[in-house]
Amino acid sequence: LAPLFAPPSAAELAAVDADWASRDVMPSNWSVVDQDVADGFTVRVVSHDLEGSVRFGAVRLPRVGPPGGPWPVALLHHGGTSGFDLDFLLEFDADHTGACLADSFLVVAPTYRDETFRGQGVVSSRTSAGDPSPFDRDADDAIALLSAVLDTMPEADASRIVQWGRSRGANVAWHVALRDPRVRRSAAYFAPTDFRTAAIQADCQQAVDSGVPSTDSLAKRVVSFIVEPWIAGTTTLAEARHQLTAWSVVPHLDEPLAVQIHHGESDDRVPVQHAHDAASALVAAGAVAPGFALFPYPGGGHDTSGLAGHAAAVEPYLCLPVIPVSADPPPMPAAPLLVSPNPFRGHLEISRPGDHDKSIFITICDIMDASGRLVRTLSLPSEQTIWDGRDASGRRCPSGVYLLRLRGDSGPAVRAIMVK
Numbered sequence: 001l002a003p004l005f006a007p008p009s010a011a012e013l014a015a016v017d018a019d020w021a022s023r024d025v026m027p028s029n030w031s032v033v034d035q036d037v038a039d040g041f042t043v044r045v046v047s048h049d050l051e052g053s054v055r056f057g058a059v060r061l062p063r064v065g066p067p068g069g070p071w072p073v074a075l076l077h078h079g080g081t082s083g084f085d086l087d088f089l090l091e092f093d094a095d096h097t098g099a100c101l102a103d104s105f106l107v108v109a110p111t112y113r114d115e116t117f118r119g120q121g122v123v124s125s126r127t128s129a130g131d132p133s134p135f136d137r138d139a140d141d142a143i144a145l146l147s148a149v150l151d152t153m154p155e156a157d158a159s160r161i162v163q164w165g166r167s168r169g170a171n172v173a174w175h176v177a178l179r180d181p182r183v184r185r186s187a188a189y190f191a192p193t194d195f196r197t198a199a200i201q202a203d204c205q206q207a208v209d210s211g212v213p214s215t216d217s218l219a220k221r222v223v224s225f226i227v228e229p230w231i232a233g234t235t236t237l238a239e240a241r242h243q244l245t246a247w248s249v250v251p252h253l254d255e256p257l258a259v260q261i262h263h264g265e266s267d268d269r270v271p272v273q274h275a276h277d278a279a280s281a282l283v284a285a286g287a288v289a290p291g292f293a294l295f296p297y298p299g300g301g302h303d304t305s306g307l308a309g310h311a312a313a314v315e316p317y318l319c320l321p322v323i324p325v326s327a328d329p330p331p332m333p334a335a336p337l338l339v340s341p342n343p344f345r346g347h348l349e350i351s352r353p354g355d356h357d358k359s360i361f362i363t364i365c366d367i368m369d370a371s372g373r374l375v376r377t378l379s380l381p382s383e384q385t386i387w388d389g390r391d392a393s394g395r396r397c398p399s400g401v402y403l404l405r406l407r408g409d410s411g412p413a414v415r416a417i418m419v420k
Helices: 011-023 086-091 100-104 136-152 169-178 197-210 218-234 239-249 273-284 310-319
Strands: 030-036 041-050 054-062 071-077 106-110 117-118 157-168 185-189 259-263 293-297 338-340 348-351 363-370 374-379 384-386 400-408 413-420
Touching: 011 169, 011 239, 030 136, 041 136, 054 086, 054 136, 071 100, 071 136, 071 169, 071 293, 086 106, 100 310, 117 338, 136 157, 136 169, 157 169, 157 310, 185 218, 185 310, 197 218, 218 239, 239 338, 259 310, 273 384, 273 400, 273 413, 293 310, 293 400, 374 384
Parallel strands: 071 106, 071 157, 157 185, 185 259, 259 293
Antiparallel strands: 030 041, 041 054, 054 106, 338 348, 348 384, 363 374, 363 400, 400 413
């Protein structure tokens, strides 16, 4: 399978971008097919047509939001492969430390093609038409539903759109973030971000060689949707590589995105490597706090219940005033520093460039983790200092994204670094 899993070329990445840009994501025939009240929320089951077939979704109105709006919008992406229940729409934010999403946001939840929204006896259950086509085609369905809501519900505030996704739905959230600039902030929980990892390739190869289906959920989908059609001759190698490249988001992360990543370090379904790989790509592209943050959770698995403290981080992140869609995010001032090597393990050399403005007086460099927690403070009395990768207690810091924050008379500035 090595020819399939070889890294994508620039031409292949451009072909995927062109494919995404050509997709028909314009909805038609919007309809509210059912409505009722559950747990204090008004819930609507809605439908629209896309690519000649009907799609269904659900909308949760805010409990307290001003009548008639404007309501900020939260696009909600479910995980798994069998649709989703009304309970998920009602309770995904139940453990949040505040009630901002519940009280203020219009929550919009797509059902992907060939999947069912189960109304659990409160509202009617509906199944979206179309052949199953995960990840980037799921993003088509999500973008179309969002457009339908904005076109038909004047209460929705198009300048304040965020999204929340878990597992498969978090991969969809990444795709939407890449393709739809209306979405200004994203929270991605234990997302698969790259289907070309060595582990997935090895699992796929073993399944092909042994004839025994893979038990790994990610490899199983790659085998079913990509490997087997290629081996059977129903798709070409170029077509299979195109699909693998379209599923993966890491190769496309060539500019900063406002994404908060949450991932358990003991996740046995989507390894935490997926979070670190995406974070590394974003840092290399210039992403910095507060728009970007990575939260790895020691001992956490593939469920939000094992991600202690996640709700305290994600609620204020999504509920901060969102930048209007017509405006560019304000740039974070770049730190007047040189860091080498970056990423690093062991020792990081921090120095000022030779042509830096000597009138800018800088004496303190704070080191923070991606959540903004202070790890250590270094003095910078001269042109150069060294960080040994340890926190203030002398413990070696785990791998991940860290931020250098300078304090000086010109105001704070931030530089992102990566500990391997």
